[in-house]
Amino acid sequence: MDKSITKVPETNDEIERCHEIREYVLRESFSDVGMKLNNYNKNHPVHGAPNVSLIYIVNNEVIGSVRMDKKYEHLNLPDGEVRLALFAINPSVQKAGHGRKFFEEIKEWCKENSIYTIHTNSRPSSHIFWSKVGFEDNTWDEKGLVDSEIQMTIRL
Ligand SMILES: CC(C)(COP(=O)(O)OP(=O)(O)OC[C@H]1O[C@@H](n2cnc3c(N)ncnc32)[C@H](O)[C@@H]1OP(=O)(O)O)[C@@H](O)C(=O)NCCC(=O)NCCS
Numbered sequence: 001m002d003k004s005i006t007k008v009p010e011t012n013d014e015i016e017r018c019h020e021i022r023e024y025v026l027r028e029s030f031s032d033v034g035m036k037l038n039n040y041n042k043n044h045p046v047h048g049a050p051n052v053s054l055i056y057i058v059n060n061e062v063i064g065s066v067r068m069d070k071k072y073e074h075l076n077l078p079d080g081e082v083r084l085a086l087f088a089i090n091p092s093v094q095k096a097g098h099g100r101k102f103f104e105e106i107k108e109w110c111k112e113n114s115i116y117t118i119h120t121n122s123r124p125s126s127h128i129f130w131s132k133v134g135f136e137d138n139t140w141d142e143k144g145l146v147d148s149e150i151q152m153t154i155r156l
Helices: 012-032 098-112 124-132
Strands: 004-007 052-058 061-069 081-089 117-122 150-155
Touching: 004 098, 012 052, 012 061, 012 081, 052 098, 061 098, 081 098, 098 117, 117 124, 124 150
Parallel strands: 081 117
Antiparallel strands: 004 052, 052 061, 061 081, 117 150
16 A cells, blocks of 8 residues: 555645545535535634644545544543544545555554544444444443444544
8 A cells, every 4th residue: 555644734735635525525425324514614613722633645645634532512531532533535535445544543643642542423324434443332422422323432
C-alpha cells in the first residue's frame, strides 16, 4: 500500500479538505439510511479544542478525516478516553483498505496522546467495518443511546 500520513490539519487547504470530505461523505451515507445531515457547520465550536480533527493523506492527497471528541453535548470524557466521530474515506477510494489503515494510524495517534479507550456510535451500515477493526458492542453512553446507532468500544 502507498505511504500514508495521519495528522492534525494545519494549512487552510488541509482544514478545508477535512471538512469537505466529512460533509460530502457523511451527507451521502446518512441519506442512504434515510437520515439528513444538512446542518453541518464547519465553524461550530465542537470542531475545536479539546476535540481534535485528524486527516489521512496518501500520495499528497487528503482522502480521509475523523474527529476525536473529549467533549460533546452531555459528554465530558475522562482522561485516556475519546469518542471517535465523523470517520470518512473519500468514496472514490473506499473498499481499498484505506479505512483499516487510517484506523491503525488513529490508534497510534491515540497511544502517543495517552488515550487507550476509543468509543464510537456506529450506524448499522458501518457496524461490520468497526467490528472488523476491533470494536465490540458496548453501551458506553446510556444517555446518548438512539435506535439508529450501535454503541461500540475498543481498548488499545
Ligand atoms: C465505512 C468506511 C469508513 C470504510 O472505509 P473503507 O476504506 O471502504 O474500508 P476498508 O477498505 O479499509 O475495509 C476494511 C474491511 O471492512 C469491510 N467493510 C468496509 N465497509 C464495509 C461496509 N459498509 N459493509 C461491510 N463491510 C465493510 C471491508 O470489506 C474490509 O473487510 P476485509 O478486510 O475483511 O476485506 C467508508 O466506507 C466510509 O467512509 N463510509 C461513509 C462514512 C461512514 O459510514 N463512516 C463511519 C461511521 S461515522
